[in-house]
Amino acid sequence: MKQHMKPLTKNYLLRETTYTCQLNRQHRRLTIFDLRETLPFVPVLFSLHNVPSSRVRGEHAHRVCQQYLVALNGSLKVVLDNGKSRETYELNSPTFGLYMGPMIWASQYDFSLDCVLGVFASSHYDPRDYIRNYEEFLGDLT
Numbered sequence: 060m061k062q063h064m065k066p067l068t069k070n071y072l073l074r075e076t077t078y079t080c081q082l083n084r085q086h087r088r089l090t091i092f093d094l095r096e097t098l099p100f101v102p103v104l105f106s107l108h109n110v111p112s113s114r115v116r117g118e119h120a121h122r123v124c125q126q127y128l129v130a131l132n133g134s135l136k137v138v139l140d141n142g143k144s145r146e147t148y149e150l151n152s153p154t155f156g157l158y159m160g161p162m163i164w165a166s167q168y169d170f171s172l173d174c175v176l177g178v179f180a181s182s183h184y185d186p187r188d189y190i191r192n193y194e195e196f197l198g199d200l201t
Contacts, residue, residue, distance in 0.1 A: 102127065102179030110135075110170040117166040120190045122199070125181040128167075129156040133174030140164040142200040150176075164196050 110116060117137075128137060134151035141163055148157055156179075159165060167176065182188070190196045 107176040120164045127179040129177045131175040131177045133171035136169040138166045
């Protein structure tokens, strides 16, 4: 499987992680996530779905946890902020994902009705790893 990587900033990358194959002689898409060579961690998967389009999710950073976001179905927008610049990305295909290293402030919004967001995380949930106040996030960067 060929990997295409487009560096965006220091702590996040947009990466191609899947390929298409045929099943039972009918054209169907099969998305395979073999992330062993793509990610610098062994992921724990959780998903978000049935999120109203008016709802904003995230709005936090992680001190240690790394994440890889993939729109498994549908689409959404992701805003990433490293304290110096802010970039917005649209995830609308399971063939590309967004890698986020630690200390990136992230928000997700504009979820389509059929959106399923897969989040591959480097660790299980730990409330001590979260920074939920933006000013605290900026202070921790310096």
